[in-house]
Amino acid sequence: MSNTSRLVNFTLNGRPVSARVDMHHTLVEMLRTQFDLFGARESCAQGLCGCCTVLVDGQAVSGCLYFAALVDGATIETVEHLGASDRLDPVQQAFIECGAFQCGFCTPGFILMTKQLLDENPNPTEDEIRHYLSGNLCRCGAYPEIIAAVKSAAAKRRATA
């Protein structure tokens, strides 16, 4: 660890944690190397594909561009916190039911963005869905199924709201 490293304290998936990070470490790098969280993953490394999506204080950010040193005092949430295998979030359920993924590499990013979309707009139109999720890429091309899953998740959430 170099002499430029610093200690950051933050809340990660509901628990207070701390980590020592270098100034050049990204959030996604810290999550994988220090907390064994692999749901946010680096792909394009330019903040263009959405695979590294992490929620910082409730706001979706590109974890590959966000410096780990900046999370001091923040609340961080990753896909691993959204639901466990025995109690999935309605968005996760909808993605399964609609077959809204193939390889699954982009899926956590889509799920977190969908959750944020539905928090802001419980009943989005298809245009609104396409616009909101335009920063997430799926090379398997599961877009028709993802759109169906977002609509289904919205309906599920409205039914239980």
Place this chain on the structure above:
Amino acid sequence: MAVTEMQSGQVGRSLPRRESTAKVTGRADYVHNLRLPGMLHIKVFRSSIAHGRIKRLDVSAAKRLAGVHSVITSDDVRKLIPEPYFGPAFHDQPILAIDKVRHIGEPVAVVLATDPHVAEEGVALIQAEYDELPGVYDEVAGATATTYVHDVLKPAGTFPDLKHLQGKKNTNIALDYQLRRGDVEAAFAKADHVFEHTFRTQQVMHVPLEPMVSAAEPTPSGLTIYTASQSPSFVRIEIARLLGWPENKVRVKVPHLGGGFGAKLYIKLEALVAALALITQRPVKLSQTMEEQFFTISKHATTFKIKSGVTKDGKIVARRCDVWWNGGAYADIGPRVTQKSGFTAAGPYDIENVHLDSFAVYTTRPPAGALRGFGIPQLVWAYESHTDLIARALDIDPVAIRRKNILREGRPQATGTKMKDAAIEQVLERLAARMNWDRPFDRGTGTVKRGRGVGIGFKAVIAPTTSVAIVNVYADGSCSLYCSTVDMGQGSDTIMTQIVADVLNLPIERVSMVHPDTDVTPYDMATLGSRSTFHMGNAVKLAAEDAKGKLEALAKEVGLPAGANVPVGEIFKKKYGMQAGNVVGSGSFIPSYKSPDHATGMTDNATPFWMIGGTGAEVEIDTETGDMKVLRIVNVADCGTPINPRIVDTQLSGGAVMQLGFTLTEEMQFENGQLRNPTLADYKIPGMRDMPAAMENEAVSARQHDGPFGAKGVGESATFGVSPAIANAIHDAVGVRLTELPITPERLFRALAVANGKPLKD
């Protein structure tokens, strides 16, 4: 045992992917996630020029950098592996460049460190000087160029049709496939019309979102490789060959892949990580960046000159095809692409006289290999654009001209192989019906014009190839499937276990999947070319049937009456006195195939099965800007009888979406051998807003007689027709023809300007 058709079992059901929960919770296992104790990260120093001799390579500053474990060049590699050249078709690719570099981004040296940032910094300290050589960039010019990418050709020896190239010098042609049927020149002379066009496709990249990644670890008994690979069995064989080891000293493990599409086939990073693990005696891992993928593998750019003789009523009587494949610096599987796609380059039409030449050409670009279609999308682009042009010239409806010429069941295809279980006609008819082809179409108004078009293609599967599977039934009646098919998102884990559950009459939850591990799972040629459902599906079915037969024998042995409905666990208990034991069933499958005659390209058994895919497109064009919207895409395919209809549906739309990117936006742009856009900022893959407003898919009602439960492959079929369907729709809308991909607004606008008599300056 009688083959059971779909009944109340698991086959034919749209079950969710079996790893669904792991994928939506971010817990699916990828090599991307892997960390090994004591692991060194590898960063690669790459060539900054396209072609040249290495004059000087200075790694001293990198070696001195604090935290760097080692810096390795080809000199070090050759101490371990004297002939460090790998590849599936040719042994032409050095693990690290030796004396010469042949493409931009070629690996020249590597830096290893426990901290990847330190390794990266070390790479920045390496200096190389080159004596630059002329580049060879174009596939047509490259075929006759006098600058040679390789001094001597080195076929791997595994493919009989490459043997004649052994030791050949002074050529860039890595395979020349030819087919001669009838007499095209005589037929052209007699034809009412002769049409000739040239079409081109661009170099593109697979862009799996999990960038290519491999790790290797020395073990007391040999070497373990963890790799995001579509072909673990091949990796083991090739690494064992390089090291001069028996296969059983090399273990290759593959979890889920974050996309593959052909990028992760055969051997890519594995030879390098294997060498580095043995040289350093440490676990090593190479995680490529998105940018590095563009230098590693790509899809062939092509030039296709196509000429047809046609009667005045639209019957095609002769076709000549000359296809050049831009293979880049290393052959990879390009020669296979050249030959296999060569079989069908004349299209799914019944043509008496066919003359076909297909050339794999070495150039000084990043290597090209297989990408979702093994060359077929490039061919369909040309022959379906050409067919449409013929129809328009003769004032025949585009669907009608296809009906007139289409290859019907039982008729010989260009190679002489008679069509069987090939629902070409049905695909065309269902496509026409879904497109409402015989009904009036809204052609737009004013400066906004609409048009529609279709394209239909077919493909022979790579052959002959082998799959082996094992079904292990445990003492409680649950079981595991051991299978080296790689699930890269296409859903093979799910359908393979559906087959086992169906044969053994088990709920799907009672069947688990053992992922590829060459020490554990048996041989499979590779997960490629839409072969797994048919080949591995058959092997899995045989393995499950073998297990079932052994369970029946065991039941008889312990004195149960035939057909007794006793739980499997009871049979084991009666045999062993407690919950103990296994029943292991195995299945091995290799279909019949006959290699084409070298001189004529003829064979009466060109493929174990045919894949057929057609796409219809409706487009809307703003003639003032060249902006185009794809309004609707209809994909129709013959994939036999689907084992999991929903997964088939997602394969169809996924294939079409990918091909939409290759049609409209994606292009690796080169300038003097330099790649200008190896990032997602500058290389645009389709996003959600690029999707057509409507996309629909149909698997026609069909059955592959020797497929497992009537099924066959589907992963590539929806890529075939997309590009020509869109070009044909553009022609329909605004009367201009684009012959080069991608179809960008600028290209379209320029073509409109030419049509209006006001061509734009460059």
